[in-house]
Amino acid sequence: MFDVISLMLRTGILTERLPARSPESPPLESVQEDIRRILGRALCIRHVDAGSCNGCELELQALNNPYYNLEGAGIKFVASPRHADVLLVTGPVSANMEEALKRTYGAIPDPKVVIAVGDCGACGGIFGKSYASRGSVADVIPVHRVIPGCPPEPAKILAGILDAVVSAQGQASKRDKAKRS
Amino acid sequence: METDFAKDQQLPIPSNIQSYLLRVDREGWLRTAQALHNADAKFLTLWGADDRDRDAYFRVYAAWLLPQSILVLEHSIEDVRNPSYPGLSTIFPAALRMERAAYDLLGISAEEADARAWLRHGGWPGNLFPLRREVSASQSYPLDPEPYPFVMVEGDGVHEIAVGPVHAGMIEPGHFRFSVVGEKVLRLEERLGYTHKGVAKRFESLSQQEGHRLAARLSGDSAVAFSWAYCAALESITYTSCPPRAVALRALALEHERIANHLGDLGALGNDAGFAFGLTQFSRFKENLLRANTLTFGARYLMDYIVPGGVAGDLPEGGGDLLLTQYETLEEGVATLRSIYAEHAGLQDRFRETGRLEHRLARQFGALGLAARASGIACDLRVDHPWSPYDGLVPNLVTQPHGDVAARVHVRFDEVMESLRLCRILLEGLPAGPLQNTPTVASGGCLGIGLIEGWRGPVMVVLETAAGGGIRRCHAHDPSWQNWPLLEFAILGDIVPDFPLINKSFNLSYSGQDG
Numbered sequence: 247m248f249d250v251i252s253l254m255l256r257t258g259i260l261t262e263r264l265p266a267r268s269p270e271s272p273p274l275e276s277v278q279e280d281i282r283r284i285l286g287r288a289l290c291i292r293h294v295d296a297g298s299c300n301g302c303e304l305e306l307q308a309l310n311n312p313y314y315n316l317e318g319a320g321i322k323f324v325a326s327p328r329h330a331d332v333l334l335v336t337g338p339v340s341a342n343m344e345e346a347l348k349r350t351y352g353a354i355p356d357p358k359v360v361i362a363v364g365d366c367g368a369c370g371g372i373f374g375k376s377y378a379s380r381g382s383v384a385d386v387i388p389v390h391r392v393i394p395g396c397p398p399e400p401a402k403i404l405a406g407i408l409d410a411v412v413s414a415q416g417q418a419s420k421r422d423k424a425k426r427s
Numbered sequence: 428m429e430t431d432f433a434k435d436q437q438l439p440i441p442s443n444i445q446s447y448l449l450r451v452d453r454e455g456w457l458r459t460a461q462a463l464h465n466a467d468a469k470f471l472t473l474w475g476a477d478d479r480d481r482d483a484y485f486r487v488y489a490a491w492l493l494p495q496s497i498l499v500l501e502h503s504i505e506d507v508r509n510p511s512y513p514g515l516s517t518i519f520p521a522a523l524r525m526e527r528a529a530y531d532l533l534g535i536s537a538e539e540a541d542a543r544a545w546l547r548h549g550g551w552p553g554n555l556f557p558l559r560r561e562v563s564a565s566q567s568y569p570l571d572p573e574p575y576p577f578v579m580v581e582g583d584g585v586h587e588i589a590v591g592p593v594h595a596g597m598i599e600p601g602h603f604r605f606s607v608v609g610e611k612v613l614r615l616e617e618r619l620g621y622t623h624k625g626v627a628k629r630f631e632s633l634s635q636q637e638g639h640r641l642a643a644r645l646s647g648d649s650a651v652a653f654s655w656a657y658c659a660a661l662e663s664i665t666y667t668s669c670p671p672r673a674v675a676l677r678a679l680a681l682e683h684e685r686i687a688n689h690l691g692d693l694g695a696l697g698n699d700a701g702f703a704f705g706l707t708q709f710s711r712f713k714e715n716l717l718r719a720n721t722l723t724f725g726a727r728y729l730m731d732y733i734v735p736g737g738v739a740g741d742l743p744e745g746g747g748d749l750l751l752t753q754y755e756t757l758e759e760g761v762a763t764l765r766s767i768y769a770e771h772a773g774l775q776d777r778f779r780e781t782g783r784l785e786h787r788l789a790r791q792f793g794a795l796g797l798a799a800r801a802s803g804i805a806c807d808l809r810v811d812h813p814w815s816p817y818d819g820l821v822p823n824l825v826t827q828p829h830g831d832v833a834a835r836v837h838v839r840f841d842e843v844m845e846s847l848r849l850c851r852i853l854l855e856g857l858p859a860g861p862l863q864n865t866p867t868v869a870s871g872g873c874l875g876i877g878l879i880e881g882w883r884g885p886v887m888v889v890l891e892t893a894a895g896g897g898i899r900r901c902h903a904h905d906p907s908w909q910n911w912p913l914l915e916f917a918i919l920g921d922i923v924p925d926f927p928l929i930n931k932s933f934n935l936s937y938s939g940q941d942g
Contacts, residue, residue, distance in 0.1 A: 372640055376628060396644075
């Protein structure tokens with residue numbers, strides 16, 4: 247036990263600042279506050295591997311390491327689509343995963359945001375379209391944002407998720423204004 | 428059957444490990460397989476090819492690893508209307524799923540094999556065989572799901588738990604059907620194939636110079652191993668030598684891949700046993716290594732680092748020193764964590780005796796790689812069949828006799844340390860010189876093999892060239908094919924909540940198996 251506590255103390259806090267999107271955009275730390283204000287809880291993501299090579303999964307797992315500390319940014323991965331606000335899909339959609347992906351999409355309550363991660367999710371990648379691959383995620387379900395890369399680095403994925411949330415929020419407040427007027 | 432397997436009739440196959448081809452008839456196919464079993468040969472893979480356009484045959488191939496070489500059996504199937512061959516699964520149980528896959532893709536059936544589809548889940552019609560020459564590579568078909576008859580367990584109080592294909596965590600898709608009484612698992616049946624992306628067919632529309640990029644993406648965590656295996660096959664066919672500096676850098680990349688995956692697994696295994704501290708610590712070390720990869724190799728995951736004839740980039744100025752410092756920190760950190768894991772009673776209680784794969788069973792079912800070594804089977808291509816540069820490195824073999832989760836944890840710890848030792852030797856003796864020799868374009872109809880010990884076990888690429896720099900057939904094989912069925916045995920007698928831990932201790936590839 248002493249070893250564990252001692253190593254924790256020696257390691258310290260490694261979490262880095264959230265990645266910058268662009269020099270002129272507001273710091274992403276404010277997004278974190280927005281998430282809390284709007285949802286009153288963490289942003290919940292359900293991930294589905296629709297046929298990936300496992301490269302993107304490794305980088306998604308890295309988001310939970312102490313450097314990126316995803317949960318510290320107010321975002322968590324959840325086990326059930328019923329609990330999710332965001333569906334994050336990796337891989338080209340294999341024919342064998344088409345139905346499971348559609349069902350998961352259907353099980354997420356509205357409004358939902360869909361993010362396709364990786365070159366395969368974006369365009370089918372090197373696998374393309376074939377008897378076994380449907381190609382990009384957008385060929386199967388509606389997609390709001392794409393985070394390209396093979397695999398995309400965790401910082402890019404994190405920025406992409408936050409970006410998608412910001413723009414979904416922007417669209418939602420526009421709708422609210424339109425309703426009010 | 429003589430034990431030299433008709434040596435005078437064997438033809439050499441270009442490969443990074445000495446390989447031979449033996450053409451056999453129907454009767455010779457089974458007889459030789461039985462003799463190979465008697466000689467304790469390791470079954471590597473089975474695949475088929477459509478050669479009706481060339482000489483009116485379907486062909487089925489199977490490969491074994493012998494103490495001195497690889498032996499590939501080739502059997503030509505004459506009856507192309509109703510193509511079949513004698514199945515090998517009664518002799519080598521691991522062949523069963525490969526035979527089912529060969530039927531789904533090519534329509535050649537192994538007599539007496541399980542007739543259920545393995546890779547085809549209704550995504551394409553049952554009378555269409557995608558690897559046949561006349562089938563278009565780009566055509567897709569509407570989904571028509573078919574029921575899959577799992578084997579039922581009957582009895583008082585037995586019920587089923589169906590898990591997947593979408594799992595609770597951030598992992599690959601697959602289906603597990605547990606038959607349980609209370610919490611105790613009576614039977615586990617796996618259904619895989621969900622990530623089948625048609626890799627074999629896709630290879631055929633790529634050029635020889637592009638194939639390594641697809642090979643690297645068969646299983647993203649083994650990108651270096653698969654791209655090396657592909658390049659080894661192509662380089663052997665074209666007699667291209669890889670410059671000594673590139674050879675050393677390839678091995679460095681392969682060992683980095685091994686270390687990164689082991690670190691990730693060691694952390695996840697702690698986490699699955701309720702010790703989140705382990706995950707935090709190991710994932711920080713893994714992240715450090717991946718960041719060092721970016722600084723030295725140009726990317727966190729080395730998807731396109733190994734290219735035909737060499738490697739894509741050199742270490743930057745000071746890169747060697749950066750890595751040496753990294754190794755030192757890692758060695759110290761992993762040693763500290765190892766003693767914490769060893770002394771943690773709760774963790775050891777979950778690890779020991781859980782998910783036991785007995786030595787006898789592992790041998791009988793042809794376990795490969797890390798899982799085999801943790802069940803006391805001494806096998807590591809880097810030691811038994813060292814190709815360059817491993818012939819000069821002399822890696823130490825790591826084994827553990829007990830076959831439980833604890834043994835697989837031990838093997839990972841030992842292999843991380845051994846890989847760090849190898850990395851240091853590689854860096855300190857890094858030869859100067861060029862990074863790539865451009866391979867010549869191979870003519871059509873040449874067969875070559877690449878066999879590389881990846882972090883999970885031996886990964887194999889069999890490449891057959893087409894005229895004009897194309898690929899006629901490429902079969903890529905992940906050791907997970909052999910090890911997945913063993914997981915069904917390892918869980919027996921354990922309880923359902925131990926499954927994630929046991930599964931992680933094997934950490935097999937879905938994508939690599941599905942293709």
